[in-house]
Amino acid sequence: MAQGKPKLAVWKFASCDGCQLSLLDCEDELLAVAGAVEIASFPEATRATVKGPYDISLVEGSITTPHDEQRIHSIRRSSRFLVTIGACATAGGIQALRNFKDVNEFTSLVYAHPDYIQTLKKSTPVTDHVFVDFELRGCPINKYQLIEVLSALLHGRKPNTPPHAVCMECKQRGAVCVMVAHAIPCLGPVTQAGCGALCPSYARGCYGCFGPKETPNTASLAAGWAELGVSNRDLMRAFRGFNTYAEPFRRESEAHEK
Ligand code: SF4
Ligand code: SF4
Numbered sequence: 001m002a003q004g005k006p007k008l009a010v011w012k013f014a015s016c017d018g019c020q021l022s023l024l025d026c027e028d029e030l031l032a033v034a035g036a037v038e039i040a041s042f043p044e045a046t047r048a049t050v051k052g053p054y055d056i057s058l059v060e061g062s063i064t065t066p067h068d069e070q071r072i073h074s075i076r077r078s079s080r081f082l083v084t085i086g087a088c089a090t091a092g093g094i095q096a097l098r099n100f101k102d103v104n105e106f107t108s109l110v111y112a113h114p115d116y117i118q119t120l121k122k123s124t125p126v127t128d129h130v131f132v133d134f135e136l137r138g139c140p141i142n143k144y145q146l147i148e149v150l151s152a153l154l155h156g157r158k159p160n161t162p163p164h165a166v167c168m169e170c171k172q173r174g175a176v177c178v179m180v181a182h183a184i185p186c187l188g189p190v191t192q193a194g195c196g197a198l199c200p201s202y203a204r205g206c207y208g209c210f211g212p213k214e215t216p217n218t219a220s221l222a223a224g225w226a227e228l229g230v231s232n233r234d235l236m237r238a239f240r241g242f243n244t245y246a247e248p249f250r251r252e253s254e255a256h257e258k
Helices: 019-025 028-036 066-077 088-092 094-100 103-110 143-154 166-173 179-182 218-227 232-238 248-253
Strands: 007-012 040-042 054-058 079-085 135-137
Touching: 007 019, 007 135, 019 028, 019 054, 019 079, 019 088, 019 143, 019 232, 028 103, 028 143, 040 166, 054 066, 054 088, 054 143, 079 143, 088 094, 088 135, 135 143, 218 232, 232 248
Parallel strands: 007 040, 007 054, 054 079, 079 135
Antiparallel strands: none
């Protein structure tokens, strides 16, 4: 890191701001973060900005416009580490549902003057455009994982976030498996851990908000769901959520299109 406090910048693209709010929601830890870094740009928290280059850039949101495409390259050039946070930045977000259709059909239905709309055909993750040093998944992200990533980068080590499935967190907290015990479809076996198995602990199936785990076997899970009576159409829809443009979820949803 450069001399003085490392500079932290937070950038927003197409997103709901929920992941940035996770950083504000750190409360107790935020003071420690603010003490360890110079917050150089964080529009959700302050109007003050400090010129780059930046030591760490946190990027929220997906790339959806020609201007976004230019801006993400400029942020990459001015950042030592670029970390994407949340389902929009890491997997295109819910707005990537448009990628399966012709975006012009939507703009002509929604806007009185669609000719004013400058948009790309697809909503894509940041990693499709520039090199990303670390992807933090979740919709929204887990604030403790965010603190861990920041702490790791500031101390020159690899972030320690779990690559395993939500199922492991179910076992760790002693939650009953909703699929085994109640035949409720659950995306937990293919979804990355990080939420503490929130939904299964309330007897609900996981719908995959943390995105695909490392090497997920989505075909096997889909076959299991089919045995529970889930239709092809519902299987397609299950993989078309917040993380629909993450490669494993996109492929599995397309496998059930017909
Ligand atoms: S409830 Fe879902 S996440 Fe938990 S063990 Fe069962 S399949 Fe896995
Ligand atoms: S159980 Fe699944 S849907 Fe529920 S919070 Fe966790 S990752 Fe998200």
